[in-house]
Every structure is written in C-alpha cells, then in structure tokens.
Amino acid sequence: MTNMSAAEKSHRIRLLEGLPAGSLLIHEIYRSLQGESLYAGLPCVFVRLAVCDARCVWCDTPHAFSQGVRQPLDEVLAAALAYNTPVVEVTGGEPLLQPDVFPLMTRLADAGKKVLLETSGAHDLAPVDGRVHIIMDLKCPDSGECDDNRWENLDILKSTDEVKFVVASTVDWQWTEHVIREHRLQERLTVQVSGVFGKIRPHELAEWILRSGLNIRLQVQLHKMIWDPQARGV
Numbered sequence: 001m002t003n004m005s006a007a008e009k010s011h012r013i014r015l016l017e018g019l020p021a022g023s024l025l026i027h028e029i030y031r032s033l034q035g036e037s038l039y040a041g042l043p044c045v046f047v048r049l050a051v052c053d054a055r056c057v058w059c060d061t062p063h064a065f066s067q068g069v070r071q072p073l074d075e076v077l078a079a080a081l082a083y084n085t086p087v088v089e090v091t092g093g094e095p096l097l098q099p100d101v102f103p104l105m106t107r108l109a110d111a112g113k114k115v116l117l118e119t120s121g122a123h124d125l126a127p128v129d130g131r132v133h134i135i136m137d138l139k140c141p142d143s144g145e146c147d148d149n150r151w152e153n154l155d156i157l158k159s160t161d162e163v164k165f166v167v168a169s170t171v172d173w174q175w176t177e178h179v180i181r182e183h184r185l186q187e188r189l190t191v192q193v194s195g196v197f198g199k200i201r202p203h204e205l206a207e208w209i210l211r212s213g214l215n216i217r218l219q220v221q222l223h224k225m226i227w228d229p230q231a232r233g234v
C-alpha cells in the first residue's frame with residue numbers, strides 16, 4: 001500500500017476550508033450507548049465531527065466524510081451538555097482535523113465530563129488535554145491506511161488510554177500480533193481488538209487471541225448487536 005499524495009489528502013479536507021475560528025463542522029450530536037471501548041455499555045453523548053482524510057475500506061461512517069453543519073463552539077458545547085450525561089465522546093470522521101476540537105474537549109472536561117476521543121491515529125495527539133481518555137486506532141494493512149499510522153503517538157498515550165486494532169483478515173491479525181509484541185503494547189496500556197463486522201466472526205478472533213497468549217481485549221461492536229448494523233445515530 002502506498003502513501004496517499006498530500007494533494008489527495010488535502011482534497012478530502014477541502015470542506016474545512018474557510019471554517020471560522022471558534023466553530024466546528026458537525027455531522028451529528030446524539031445520545032446512545034458507548035459501543036466499543038472500556039466505557040462500552042454506558043450512556044454516552046456522541047459529538048461526531050464531519051470530514052476524514054482517511055478512507056478505510058471498511059469504514060462504517062462514510063456519511064460523515066461530506067455531510068456537516070457549521071456550528072459555533074459554544075453551541076456545540078451547549079448541545080452536548082444539554083443531555084446531562086457524564087460521558088461524552090468526540091469522534092468523526094477524524095476529529096483532530098479541526099483545530100477547535102481541542103478547546104471543545106478542554107471545556108467539556110472543565111464541565112466535569114469524562115471525555116473520550118476516538119481518532120484514526122494519523123494525527124498528533126500532543127495538543128489533546130491530559131484529562132481526555134484517548135481511543136486511538138492503529139490501522140491494519142487491509143484498511144488501506146496502514147502507512148499513515150503515526151507511531152510517535154504511542155509515546156504520548158497514557159497508561160489509561162486505549163489502542164484499537166480493527167482486523168479484517170489473518171494478514172491483519174498477524175500484523176496486529178507483531179505490532180503488539182514489538183511495541184510491548186499490552187504492558188503499556190489497554191489493547192482492544194475487534195473484527196470488521198461481517199468479515200471476521202467474534203469466535204475466530206477469540207481463538208486467535210487465546211492462542212497468542214496476549215492479554216488483550218476482544219471488542220465487539222455493541223451498538224451493532226443491539227440495533228440494525230446499518231443504523232445511523234446509535
């Protein structure tokens with residue numbers, strides 16, 4: 001897999017051009033159950049930012065690539081807080097493409113929320129408020145985005161954060177196992193592994209994990225078991 005050209009990446013984020021400071025391009029804000037992290041099963045407000053510069057072949061939120069509404073940061077904050085729910089997840093798309101996501105996360109944390117950030121792992125995590133619980137993907141080869149993993153981020157993650165691998169094949173699993181061992185990830189933080197929905201069955205992944213001897217977590221996409229797997233806003 002080759003690196004996508006800078007021109008192609010910038011084409012993908014053109015929707016963010018001219019976005020005024022102090023505002024965000026929001027795809028949707030809603031309340032549901034957190035589906036895939038250490039917080040899985042808890043009620044959670046999702047702030048989904050529009051636009052992503054990646055194109056994982058199995059992406060389940062392509063609708064967020066191009067559909068968004070400009071909203072002042074204050075309005076986004078008020079909408080998230082109005083749900084009166086302790087856990088708020090900032091997700092996308094790729095949320096770190098928008099500079100005002102950083103003050104948004106800080107202000108949510110200032111308001112006493114447990115803030116979760118779900119990110120592709122391709123962008124610098126250094127500016128993220130230290131109170132934020134980061135769930136960072138390491139993209140496996142079959143995603144098509146493996147070359148853009150930002151390995152320096154592994155040194156920024158806290159021991160309380162999570163690294164997530166989404167596995168679509170045995171090749172992905174072998175790569176995952178290698179990366180976990182090479183970077184001693186299981187000793188450093190929580191490692192979650194999930195199968196691409198419809199491609200890898202949970203029991204296959206469970207057997208691979210048990211055979212590996214690694215102390216890592218099998219993650220099932222809870223919301224896809226509860227609701228229609230194609231449903232949005234859940």
Ligand code: SF4
Nearest residue numbers: 052054056059093120
């Ligand atoms: S990083 Fe996330 S939103 Fe972007 S293409 Fe991959 S799965 Fe979809």
